[in-house]
Amino acid sequence: MRPRAQATPRSAVSDQASVVAALAAASRWTAERHVEEQAFVETEAGRIFTTAFRPRGPARAAGFLLCHSFAWEQAELYALELLFARTAAVAGFPVLSFQATGYGDAGGDFADVTLETMVRDAVAAAALLASWEEVQNLVPVGARLGASVAAMMASRVGASGIALWNPSLEPGRYLDGLLKVKSMAGMMDGAGGARLGALKAELLAGGTVDLIGHPLTAACYREAHASDPLAAAPVPARALLVAVNPAARRQVDRASERLSDAGATVRVEDAEGEGRSAFGLGMPLSGHLATNRTLFEDIARRTIAWAEESW
């Protein structure tokens, strides 16, 4: 059986509301075992863009909330998010993906983005997910800086579990890594890269840095350096940490220790597949998602297996 998204033919339209209503009929896609629906959602603070993935058959009791990473990594890792969302929905898990204000379709100005605005929007998205009748347990999921967002929002919404992929749980260090990428990229393309120290100084002096096409503000930079996502309490009862890039294994081990010390039951897994060593380098590679498919499928498989044992 094939899907369908159907909009109303133009003969029925007469004003803006009619056109919008006619098009809105195509916002949903019904696949064989799940339904996807894209939507703009107004929140108290602005607007987010969501994509819902809901099983067509019986649903499991846990719903995943996908918390995206920062700047260009939101788009770079979107393929991983959607592959996971579709796989999880087929396995019976409801999933909600969202784009925070300042990102992607949500619109808004990236210059207004900070870690706190991302957490704020994640909490708003979690409220939407929690309103689905089949969702009994919230499980935030995040890759790279999205892991910090997931960890910080988890304590605010009383999440039952948390899944972190190649987590960057030291936001200040993460942003310094992106600045280093900018500095190196400038040298490589012949534009004459600014020195890392000069970029940091610019931010600490209250300026804004063009971070490879994204305006990084002093407010965002300072807030990140003052944040400790794993300090938020209470931590979820169950946690999955997936180490993707072998170089990030030490960060994963440190996060595991802290979550265990805070009382969580932690499982650590190492993902396998081509592209591991390039994952999370912070480079805007624009690599085609088809080339990372095996790795992404492995991350999704491990996360779903962990959830199936838990809920």
Next chain:
Amino acid sequence: MVSRAPVEVPVYISTAGEGVAGVVTVPGEPDAQVGVILMAGRARDRTHRNGMWVEAARELAERGMYALRLDYPGVGNSTGDPVVFDLERPPTFAVQAAARFLLEHTPVRRVILAATCFGGRVVLDAAPEIPEVDAVAVIASPVYARGATVRTRLRSLVRRARRRTPQVVESSMGNRAQQQREVGPPVEQRVSPAFARALTGFLRRGTVYFLYAENDFVTDELRFALEQLRPDASRYRLDVLPGDLHSFRSLDAQRTTIDLVVSWCERVAAERPVARV
């Protein structure tokens, strides 16, 4: 009729058994009859870097045009398996389906296509097959056959390196004549056959806007292709900006592109009134 703020509607467009995802921006004047389809490079989703196509869509709608920013099949919110697309056989079916969608479900009667990088090749290839398309913007797109594009990119990197450290690069890379010998196939074989076919075919009835930048490796490709193909100069316009556009890794490149594309669409829409259809 009172003009309202534009409204965005996410959609799935059924084609080839899958749903190609997009967002339609509906202008405040819903009777608008010009629609613009926006695409990014093949590895990027419909919003483009830092959401530049989101901003462009809003500005187009504020100027009385529908805008549809479109994902590639298997990319972004589109359903289906990811595919590595071939420059010589771009997924034109998605653009054709998107144009049909706009024509069938909105008052749109004329369609303008605008896309960056690989997307420029997709929309140019699709344009001759869609009668309602009469203008295409090709932005910082490679136009050589793939092997030759890789070589021009390498040559561009060498040229940049020479500018910065001439003494080192000169000794390691040899003289210009030697570089010329190393760049590969005879020049007459470099231009992509698909590009040549699409450009010459579409210019018989439509116009093309090429937007490039001086430092982009693709700009030399386009200049060479235009020299070789010699299309009717009255049917296309070429703007070459200083600096870089390709990959849109600076806020300036993003803003300039949005401004130029939106104003070009506005001019095209005004030049040829909709009564044509």
